[in-house]
Amino acid sequence: MTYLFNNPTQFADELVEGFAAAHRNTIQRVNGGVIRRYKAKPGQAVVVIGGGSGHYPAFGGFVGQGLAHGAALGNVFAAPSAQQICQIAQAVDVGGGILFCYANYAGDVLNFEQAQAQLRAQGIDVRSVVVTDDIASAAVVEQHKRRGIAGTLPVFKAAAVAADVGKPLDEVVRIATEAKDRVRSLGVAFSGCTLPGANKPLFEVADGKIEVGMGIHGEPGLYRVDAPSADGLAEMLVEKLLAEIPLSIGSLSGTRVGVILNGLGAVKYEELFVIYRKIDQLLTQDGLIIVEPVVDELITSFDMAGVSLTLYWLNDELEQTWIAAADTPAFHRGNIAPAVQSEENIAVAVQPSHDKQPLKIGSADSQAAAKVVLAALEAARDAIELQQEVLGRLDAIAGDGDHGIGMQRGLTAAVEAARAALDAQAGAGTVLTAAGDAWSDRAGGTSGALWGVILRNLGNALRDEAKPDAATVAIGVAAALDAVSNLGKAQPGDKTLVDVLHPFAQALAAGAAQNLTVAAAWTMAAHIADEAAQATRNLMPRIGRARPHAEKSIGTPDPGAVSMALIIRAADKIVRKHCL
Amino acid sequence: MTYLFNNPTQFADELVEGFAAAHRNTIQRVNGGVIRRYKAKPGQAVVVIGGGSGHYPAFGGFVGQGLAHGAALGNVFAAPSAQQICQIAQAVDVGGGILFCYANYAGDVLNFEQAQAQLRAQGIDVRSVVVTDDIASAAVVEQHKRRGIAGTLPVFKAAAVAADVGKPLDEVVRIATEAKDRVRSLGVAFSGCTLPGANKPLFEVADGKIEVGMGIHGEPGLYRVDAPSADGLAEMLVEKLLAEIPLSIGSLSGTRVGVILNGLGAVKYEELFVIYRKIDQLLTQDGLIIVEPVVDELITSFDMAGVSLTLYWLNDELEQTWIAAADTPAFHRGNIAPAVQSEENIAVAVQPSHDKQPLKIGSADSQAAAKVVLAALEAARDAIELQQEVLGRLDAIAGDGDHGIGMQRGLTAAVEAARAALDAQAGAGTVLTAAGDAWSDRAGGTSGALWGVILRNLGNALRDEAKPDAATVAIGVAAALDAVSNLGKAQPGDKTLVDVLHPFAQALAAGAAQNLTVAAAWTMAAHIADEAAQATRNLMPRIGRARPHAEKSIGTPDPGAVSMALIIRAADKIVRKHCL
Structure with a gap:
C-alpha cells in the first residue's frame, strides 16, 4: 500500500516540494526537478540524471556534491519530459558541456534524446550514457537492450567525479561508458507495489514465490521459484552474476569489486544485512576484494518487496571514482570539502517563459x-x-x-x-x-x-x-x-x-x-x-x-x-x- | 512480511554479522553488539546506547563519529541482556565514565539497570538517561512513564557531541537530560509488522484506519480514526505536538526547532516527503524556525507502516549538538574530521571469559x-x-x-x-x-x-x-x-x-x-x-x-x-x- 498522499495526480509535485524543503541547505528545486544548491565551476562538464518518481533515492536523492549536478524528476513511474530535462540542463550548464546519464527505459530514452537534440540545436554539447546493468532483461550479446537498475549509481558517480575534477566532457563520457560496461545487476521480487491512490497492486508475485529478474516497474522476470532462504538467495544472485564477468577480468582472485545490495522498499535493513552476510562470505571465498560495499535502499518502487545485487568490476581509475567522497541527500561517503558558498554562486532556477507571446485570436x-x-x-x-x-x-x-x-x-x-x-x-x-x-x-x-x-x-x-x-x-x-x-x-x-x-x-x-x-x-x-x-x-x-x-x-x-x-x-x- | 531470513532464531546474530561486514571500515562487531572502529580519547566520557533488533537504523546504525560509541544489540524486539550491555560498556570505556542512553521500555530498563549496578560494583562511573519522547504513551505529568521513539536520536547526539568535545560525565548527563526534556514525538500506524519466520502479523490495524499513538512494537495507541490525507495527518501531528510545548518556550515565533519525520518501514520516502511538505509549511506559518530537519527512516519496525513526527525544542547549547557533524552507517551530517587512525587505537573486543573455571563435578x-x-x-x-x-x-x-x-x-x-x-x-x-x-x-x-x-x-x-x-x-x-x-x-x-x-x-x-x-x-x-x-x-x-x-x-x-x-x-x- 501507499498510505500517504493527497490528490494522487499531485503526488510527484508534492514530493519534490517536500524533498527540497527537507534538504534546502544542499539542493534546490527548479522547474523540472532538483539541482545542487551551488553552481559547478565555470567551464566544467556537468552530469544530469533523471527518471520517474517512485524510486527514491533514485533520482533526486543522488543530486549533490560528488554525484549528479541535477536530476529531472518525472511523474510516478514515468520518464521526465524533454522540457523538464532541458530545464534542468540549462539550470546546471556552466559552459563545459553536459552528460545525460540515465537508465534504459523507453520513455527515458525518448525524452532524453529529444532534449539532447533540442539542446544541441542551441549549440550546447550534450552526450548520453545509458545504463544497462540488469542482466535479467536481455542476453549478454544484446546488452544495449537491458534495463538499468541499481547499477546506475556507480555510473553516475564515475561521471560526476570525473566532471568535478575538471576532466573534459570527452573524458567524462569515456569514464562513464567504462563504468557502464563494468556494472552488472540482478534482482528478485517478492511482491508488487501499489501506486498512490490505487486500490490494488500494479502487479503481483504469488505468495511464497520469488520472481527472478522482475523489473522495478513489474516487468516480468526470467522465471518464478519458491522463495529461498536468505543464504539460498545470496548463493543464487552471486552465482548468476559471477557467470557474467566482463571479458577484461582475468582471475577472480585478487580482483577488486564494488558491491551494492539494494532493497526495493519493503525488504528492510535487517533483512538486507542478513543476506549481505552471506554475499560477503561468498565473494570473499572466491578471492574477490570487496571495495566499499553499499547495503541500502537506492532504487526503490514504493513498498515493493525485493532486492537486487550489483557487482561493479573496478579498474584503478574507476575505483578512485567509486571510493571518492560524496554528500547528497541519500548517499554519503567520506568527507567532501564543502562547496564554495557565496550568494553569487547559488544556482538560480531558469524560469520557463510562461509569459509567452499572447495567443493568436482565431476566427x-x-x-x-x-x-x-x-x-x-x-x-x-x-x-x-x-x-x-x-x-x-x-x-x-x-x-x-x-x-x-x-x-x-x-x-x-x-x-x-x-x-x-x-x-x-x-x-x-x-x-x-x-x-x-x-x-x-x-x-x-x-x-x-x-x-x-x-x-x-x-x-x-x-x-x-x-x-x-x-x-x-x-x-x-x-x-x-x-x-x-x-x-x-x-x-x-x-x-x-x-x-x-x-x-x-x-x-x-x-x-x-x-x-x-x-x-x-x-x-x-x-x-x-x-x-x-x-x-x-x-x-x-x-x-x-x-x-x-x-x-x-x-x-x-x-x-x-x-x-x-x-x-x-x-x-x-x-x-x-x-x-x- | 519479512522475506529474507535463515533460521529465525539466528536472525539477530546474522544481521549484526552482515551489518558489521558492510560497515567494517567504521564500526566493528564485538560480543554484545557493535562499537566504533577507533577508540575514544583516553579519559573522556563515552555514550553507550542499545535496544532490541528490528528497528534499524536504531540502534547499531547510530554508532560512529559524532554519535554513540557503542550499541548493545538485543534480539528481535527484545532488550539486550545485562551481560551484553556490560560487554559493550567495557569495550568502549576509556576511563572517563559511561552514559547509558536508551528508550524507556521495561526490558531495556531492567537490563541497563542491572548492567549499571554490575559496572558500578567494578568501580566504573555509569549514569543513565532514559528517553521518553512519545507523548501518546502517558500524560505529560507522568513523563517518566512514556516510551522512547525517534526522539532518541537527538538525545544520543547531544550526549555524544558533549562527550567527544571532552566534557566531564556530569556535564554529559546534564546536556542529555536537557535534550530529553525538550524532545516530543507522536506516531501513527497504518499496519503491523510480521517478524522473521512468523506467518501472520504481530499486530494489525484495520484497513483504512490509522491508530494514533501506536507503539513501534504494536503497543495500542490512543484511538483509531479513518486514515486521513497526507496533509490531514500533517495537521493532526503538528497540532498535537504544539499542544505540548516545554514550559521554557515562550512565543513560537522565532523559536528554533529540530524536526524529525520518521518512517516506520513500509511508508516510503516519497510519501514522507509529501507529508513533510505540509509539516514544513505549518511549522513555518507558526513562526518556528526549522533547523536541519531529518526526513528518513530512523527507528523502524520491519515492514510496519507508519510515521512519527518529532519536535526538538532547541536552546543554543542543544542546537550546537544538533547541527554538529556526524558520520555513522545510517546518520550523516556535514563533514566530521576523520578519526585518528592507527593500529594501536583500533578498539579491541573484550572477549568474554568463555574458558571459565572447569565446572564442579556433581555427585x-x-x-x-x-x-x-x-x-x-x-x-x-x-x-x-x-x-x-x-x-x-x-x-x-x-x-x-x-x-x-x-x-x-x-x-x-x-x-x-x-x-x-x-x-x-x-x-x-x-x-x-x-x-x-x-x-x-x-x-x-x-x-x-x-x-x-x-x-x-x-x-x-x-x-x-x-x-x-x-x-x-x-x-x-x-x-x-x-x-x-x-x-x-x-x-x-x-x-x-x-x-x-x-x-x-x-x-x-x-x-x-x-x-x-x-x-x-x-x-x-x-x-x-x-x-x-x-x-x-x-x-x-x-x-x-x-x-x-x-x-x-x-x-x-x-x-x-x-x-x-x-x-x-x-x-x-x-x-x-x-x-x-
Whole structure:
C-alpha cells in the first residue's frame, strides 16, 4: 500500500516540494526537478540524471556534491519530459558541456534524446550514457537492450567525479561508458507495489514465490521459484552474476569489486544485512576484494518487496571514482570539502517563459471548432480515467506500468491548456498545439512525448481560420502518423499505437476522398481504430532496446494502441454530437 | 512480511554479522553488539546506547563519529541482556565514565539497570538517561512513564557531541537530560509488522484506519480514526505536538526547532516527503524556525507502516549538538574530521571469559537429578515453542511483543548450556545456574533477566551433592520469588509472573511440609499455577514506567504468567515420569 498522499495526480509535485524543503541547505528545486544548491565551476562538464518518481533515492536523492549536478524528476513511474530535462540542463550548464546519464527505459530514452537534440540545436554539447546493468532483461550479446537498475549509481558517480575534477566532457563520457560496461545487476521480487491512490497492486508475485529478474516497474522476470532462504538467495544472485564477468577480468582472485545490495522498499535493513552476510562470505571465498560495499535502499518502487545485487568490476581509475567522497541527500561517503558558498554562486532556477507571446485570436469558425476540440479532449480524459488502472496493468506486462497514469495526467494538462487557450479566443489549431505542449511537458514518459507530437501536428494542419473539413483533419492525422513513426521508430505491426494510428489515418483519408463530413469520416475510422487496437493482441512485438520483454505481451493488446482507440472513440461522440 | 531470513532464531546474530561486514571500515562487531572502529580519547566520557533488533537504523546504525560509541544489540524486539550491555560498556570505556542512553521500555530498563549496578560494583562511573519522547504513551505529568521513539536520536547526539568535545560525565548527563526534556514525538500506524519466520502479523490495524499513538512494537495507541490525507495527518501531528510545548518556550515565533519525520518501514520516502511538505509549511506559518530537519527512516519496525513526527525544542547549547557533524552507517551530517587512525587505537573486543573455571563435578545423585532438570528444560522449551506466537500476541497488547520469541530463545540457550554442563558431569545445582546464565545472556529482554534470576536461585538451593527433596526445591523457588520481586519490583496482584510464582512457591512449601515427594508437591502446585495464570486475566495491572498502557490488557492473561505456568506444567510431566 501507499498510505500517504493527497490528490494522487499531485503526488510527484508534492514530493519534490517536500524533498527540497527537507534538504534546502544542499539542493534546490527548479522547474523540472532538483539541482545542487551551488553552481559547478565555470567551464566544467556537468552530469544530469533523471527518471520517474517512485524510486527514491533514485533520482533526486543522488543530486549533490560528488554525484549528479541535477536530476529531472518525472511523474510516478514515468520518464521526465524533454522540457523538464532541458530545464534542468540549462539550470546546471556552466559552459563545459553536459552528460545525460540515465537508465534504459523507453520513455527515458525518448525524452532524453529529444532534449539532447533540442539542446544541441542551441549549440550546447550534450552526450548520453545509458545504463544497462540488469542482466535479467536481455542476453549478454544484446546488452544495449537491458534495463538499468541499481547499477546506475556507480555510473553516475564515475561521471560526476570525473566532471568535478575538471576532466573534459570527452573524458567524462569515456569514464562513464567504462563504468557502464563494468556494472552488472540482478534482482528478485517478492511482491508488487501499489501506486498512490490505487486500490490494488500494479502487479503481483504469488505468495511464497520469488520472481527472478522482475523489473522495478513489474516487468516480468526470467522465471518464478519458491522463495529461498536468505543464504539460498545470496548463493543464487552471486552465482548468476559471477557467470557474467566482463571479458577484461582475468582471475577472480585478487580482483577488486564494488558491491551494492539494494532493497526495493519493503525488504528492510535487517533483512538486507542478513543476506549481505552471506554475499560477503561468498565473494570473499572466491578471492574477490570487496571495495566499499553499499547495503541500502537506492532504487526503490514504493513498498515493493525485493532486492537486487550489483557487482561493479573496478579498474584503478574507476575505483578512485567509486571510493571518492560524496554528500547528497541519500548517499554519503567520506568527507567532501564543502562547496564554495557565496550568494553569487547559488544556482538560480531558469524560469520557463510562461509569459509567452499572447495567443493568436482565431476566427469565429475556428473558435467554434476549438470548442469541439476542448469537449473532445474532456471526453477523452474521462474515458482514460475510467480505464486508467486497466491501462497500467496492460503496460506492466511488457513495459513499465506508467501508461495509465501518464495518459491521465497528460490529458488533464491538455484539457487545462486547451481551456485556457480557448478562453484567450484561440482557434482550433492553437488550442491543439497548446494542449500538445502541456501534455508532453506535464506527463512525460513515452506516451507524453508521442501525444505531444500528435496534437501539435494536428493543430498545425487545422490552423486558426477555416472551419476544419474532413480533408484537413485527415492531413493533420497523416502528419501526426509520420512524426510519431519518426520519433518512436515504430512501423505498423510493431505492436504500438502506430498500429491504430496508421489504419485510422488511412480510413480518414478515404472518408475525405468520398467528401464525407468530419463526423462521418471520423465515425467510420473510429470503428477501424477499435478493431486495430484489439488486433494488437495477436501481434508479435518488436523487441526494442527498452522493451526487452515485450514478447511476454503476446495475447494482450498494446496499452498505447488501446488508449489511442479509446481517445478516438471518445472524440467520435463529441464530433457526431456537434455534427462537425 | 519479512522475506529474507535463515533460521529465525539466528536472525539477530546474522544481521549484526552482515551489518558489521558492510560497515567494517567504521564500526566493528564485538560480543554484545557493535562499537566504533577507533577508540575514544583516553579519559573522556563515552555514550553507550542499545535496544532490541528490528528497528534499524536504531540502534547499531547510530554508532560512529559524532554519535554513540557503542550499541548493545538485543534480539528481535527484545532488550539486550545485562551481560551484553556490560560487554559493550567495557569495550568502549576509556576511563572517563559511561552514559547509558536508551528508550524507556521495561526490558531495556531492567537490563541497563542491572548492567549499571554490575559496572558500578567494578568501580566504573555509569549514569543513565532514559528517553521518553512519545507523548501518546502517558500524560505529560507522568513523563517518566512514556516510551522512547525517534526522539532518541537527538538525545544520543547531544550526549555524544558533549562527550567527544571532552566534557566531564556530569556535564554529559546534564546536556542529555536537557535534550530529553525538550524532545516530543507522536506516531501513527497504518499496519503491523510480521517478524522473521512468523506467518501472520504481530499486530494489525484495520484497513483504512490509522491508530494514533501506536507503539513501534504494536503497543495500542490512543484511538483509531479513518486514515486521513497526507496533509490531514500533517495537521493532526503538528497540532498535537504544539499542544505540548516545554514550559521554557515562550512565543513560537522565532523559536528554533529540530524536526524529525520518521518512517516506520513500509511508508516510503516519497510519501514522507509529501507529508513533510505540509509539516514544513505549518511549522513555518507558526513562526518556528526549522533547523536541519531529518526526513528518513530512523527507528523502524520491519515492514510496519507508519510515521512519527518529532519536535526538538532547541536552546543554543542543544542546537550546537544538533547541527554538529556526524558520520555513522545510517546518520550523516556535514563533514566530521576523520578519526585518528592507527593500529594501536583500533578498539579491541573484550572477549568474554568463555574458558571459565572447569565446572564442579556433581555427585551421582545430583547428576541423576541434573538429567531430570535437562529433560524438564527441554520439555519447557517445546511447550513454549508451540505457544510462541500466542505469547507474542498477548504481550503486544500491553507490552512490546517480544515475550514469545524471547522465551523461546532463552530456553533454547538454557537447554544447550544445561546439556553442556551435564556432559561435564555437573550436578543439578550447577546445571541450573549455567542454564540461567545462558538464558539471560542470550535472550535479553524482561523475561531473560527474570528467568536468569529464577534458575540461578533454584540452582543455588539444589547444589551438587544431595538428591533434591521437596523441601529443597521449595526453598529454591521461594528464593527465586524473593529475587524476582526485588528485581522487577512487582507484588502479587500486579499482573506479572509473580502472580504465578507466588502461589506456586506457597503450594510447594505446603507440600514439602506434608513430606510429599517432589513429584507430588510439584503436581499439586502446578495445578495452582495454571489457575493463577488464568486468573491474571481479571487483574488490574500496575501501570509502570515502561508499561504505560498495561490497562489495555484487562481481560487477557499476562504473558509472563502464562509462560511460567506452561513451564511449570511441562516440568511437571518430567518430574512425575522420573518419580522424583
